[in-house]
Amino acid sequence: MRLLIIEDESKLLRSILEYLKDEEYIIDSTGSFQEAVDFISIHHYDCMVVDLMLGDAIGTGFDLIKTLKLYKADTGVIIISAKDSLEDRITGLEFGSDDYITKPFHLAELKARIRSVLRRRFHQGLDHVEYGDIRLVVDKKEVYMYDIKQPFSPMQFDMLLFFVSNKEKIITKTSIADHLWSDDFSFGSYDFLYTHIKNLRKKLVAGGCDYLENIYGVGYKFEKK
């Protein structure tokens, strides 16, 4: 898998690269429009993450998406934007982008979205994810542990998928809460989250895959022991 990440804020770019380094991705990154155009013309990318507002005035992220689609139409595109505007979302979709993420975002969220885009691009009709002895069929929202189907509510499924997408990483409580409820529910407390985590862990333990670990109150780690 080859990724192109275009973000003109170098500190943010470095953090994104750092977070994605464990994955088996080949990642090209740049902060300049011209360099991005060069990359697009040379390589074949499976996914492009692009910031809409680029510091140099030559072109915007939209121009890059247009250019990309000229070369290779099926590259997945995730837009990073500082503006949470419907118009931009729609324009992005019209240009063929797959997802839209607003600053400030969690790296765990970005990673989950990259994986989701890649999954959709490559497993046409067979969208499933495996980790350890757990298998998730994403289209049908089904969970199998040791090949036995387990009942999971849609929210528990989303949560599990988020954990699997960020496997072996510590993810914060806030990123989980934001992932699950960002638009609907800005939490006053983590009570709701704890309840859901508790229920999820019960099901994991029951299915024989106790992979969820609590890390000193800061977050959770999903890892096969």
Place this chain on the structure above:
Amino acid sequence: MKLLSKYYKIYLLLTVPLFLVVSTGYYFLLLSIITGKADELLREDKAYIINQLQSSEDLMDVILDLTDDYALRRVAETLVVPDQFSTLMIYDPLEEEEEPYRQLYCTIRLNNQQYELTIRKSMVEYNSIMYSIFILGVVFSSLLILGFSLINRFLTKTIWSPFYKTITTLSIYSPETKKDLQLEKSSIDEFELLNKTVMRMSEKIRYDFLQQKKFIDNVAHEVQTPLSIVNANIENILQNKHLTQEDYLSIQNISESSTKLSRIVKSLLLLSRIENNQFEQVQRIDLVEQLINYIDRNKEHLENKNISFINECHSPFAVSMNPVLAEILASNLGQNAIRHNIENGNIWIQQGEGSTGQKQLIISNHGIAGTKDPVRMFAMFQKHSRNPESMGIGLSVVKEICEAYNLSIGYFVNEKIHCITISIADQ
């Protein structure tokens, strides 16, 4: 009290006593003139009588010639009295009433004899003339006063009209509007100065207001990228295998604070976008449906607190609104009703009629009792729960959205049940 009413109140308070004093003075002046005239006539009569008596041999002839009452009597030689005038009331048997008389009393010397002379003159005629003059005077001066005050009224109304125009314009002006305050030119220097001063001040207020809005806007935008960097670095540090428990605790604190900051920034940006009318597309939307959808999506939160949702709406509550904002509105209202609810509480949605018969949607929930001022309730960053994380910005978003679409929003508490009402304002 209005300026003109105040003016007339003072005007009357001063005019009425002045009028009374002047009238009284006028009356006594008239009286003294009349009396003076009568005394003069009495003196003339006296001179005439003396003249007649000296030239006549028979006193009786003289008496017959005189029209007015007089009496002549011999007195002692030693009695000498100068002219004495007095007013007295004498009973008139014909008219059967007391009538005023002016009397002259003196002693005269005739044929080496001392006489006392008393001459009386009826004042009835004089008095009635005097009263007529007095009444006429009073009537005319009253008419004059009335006329002056009418002229005054007309003048003040005309002169003060630019002032009233300024007040009316000011009372409906808000610095949030896009337009500068425009006041009419006045030909009166003082009002022109007032208008200019007010316009200059309002310009400054509006400028500051817009600057402040722009500043919040800019800050929110500028803060996004650094916040992203903070968040991203937290997540990366967290992956470090050699962290101690204290490190985790610090990271947790940073993470929570930056998340809180992120939410504030997002809400601020949303608020400024609503204020700047950046949501143009409008369609008919049923708020009841939006709320039901929200509750449906968040069933698990309700179950967590064992909250029951009771829908008493049988018809849609349709409003014209941007679909994205309608969703945000429903989600903020729903969130508020869930977050501030109690264990085993209820959430109701009902429809009703407001005080002036306008359609009303009522969202109510159980909650802890508390004094909540409706005005402060919707103010930005007003905490209204013991829950420290709640920033209260959600309801100011609700208010802003409602205002943008001419809906009025209200709030009241009824025995631990908190109600938020949304009314469609009459158009």
